[in-house]
Amino acid sequence: MLPDGSLRADHVWKRFRAEKAPRTAKGRLDVWSRRLTTSRGSTRSYRWALRDITFDIEPGEAVGLVGRNGSGKSTLLKMLCRVMYQYAGTVDVHGRIGALIEVRAGIHPELTGRENVQLYGSLLGLSRKDVLSRFDDIIDFAEIPEAVDRQVKFYSSGMQMRLGFAVAAFLEPDILLIDEVLAVGDASFQQKCLDRMRHVLSQGTTVVFVSHDLAAVESTCQRVMWLEQGVLKLDGESREVVNSYRGAVEQMAAVDFAGDTEIRLTKAEVDGAGGTAPATDESLEVRLQLESNSTRKGLLLIGISEGPASPIILVSNQVAFNGGATHDIRCEIERLPLPGGRYYLWVGAFHRNQDLLPWHPVASFEVFGPRLDRAPSAIVRLGPISLKTNWDGI
Secondary structure (H helix, E strand, O other), X not given: OOOOOOEXXXXXXXXXXXXXXXXXXXXXXXXXXXXXXXXXXXXXXXXXXEEEEEEEEOOOOEEXXXXXXXXXXXXXXXXXXXXXXXXXXXXXXXXXXXXXOOOOOOOOOOOXXXXXXXXXXXXXXXXXXXXXXXXXXXXXXXXXXXXXXXXXXXXXXXXXXXXXXXXXXXXXXXXXXXXXXXXXXXXXXXXXXXXXXXXXXXXXXXEEEEOOOHHHHHHHOOEEEEEEOOEEEXXXXXXXXXXXXXXXXXXXXXXXXXXOOOEEEEEEEEEEHHHOOOEOOXXXXXXXXXXXXXXXXXXXEEEEEOOOOOOOEEEEEEEEEOOOOXXXXXXXXXXXXXXXXXXXXXXXXXXXXXXXXXXXXEEEEEEEOOOOOOOOOOOOOOOOOOOOEEXXXX
């Protein structure tokens, strides 16, 4: 018998039937033609959302789930809280579950905020006295004291999300499942939610956190699982898995980039001081070669990220592009304030609202220096910074 707060999945598969044929004649003809080309007995009318997923989560662990949209993250969470069931394999969940998978998860729109708190607590198996002892904390955290006796259907989406999270997190479940719904809240409330998640972790609650905010996942979770097209691609220490996922995001962005633009990038190089490898607290030199089809001024942006398009470092300068000319641009960052690790160079050029060169990754490089892997995960969170730079060729 597993202890409360444990989660286990053993060779789990989940599939969904394909959508029904469209109502239009053309749509139905397309479906019929695909069926004619499918062999008898084929299962192509089903789509596999999860394929052979196996993992164990111990009580008190904080586990992040990352992956692209449609990779199966929300499906897995719904199976863990028994909203849906697997096609094959076994899922074992032990203990009370507090889940916030959708904005209105566990919240009945016809009931008031007060009645919803009581109902949710009853579903978790708590006594009325236990729920009342936490009621004031829930309402204060949700920031809805004036609306507590109003029907939830008249709440804004943000108010509903705040109430749902507060109820799920303050009724002391053994397992807390959180999906991307925190994105509905403002920045201050998101920080409150992250602080509350760290608090319930300190009390021994198991947390499974799904988010596209990789910094929030990395700062909250010690372990991360990466789902890709329904397959568990990587499961391990948070920084290692998040960095691998960021690298995959960068590669996908590079593949998707269409190169037929008004300004064309023909060369991108990144070096440290004197042509050496880039290093922490040393100068970094970026060299670009650009060709322009027209004469105009544009804003050239250079960014450094850990994978996604949101940069850790962003610098810019106005460049006068001449039609038919080749421009050699050099940008020197006097002191690189990044820890050791793999980073990606992003470049874009813009004139007002027009993309002269769309924002896209152009190169990757390794920075040598102290690494953050062994630092406490709750402290490490890279963010935007200001730098002094020297430019040539503009």
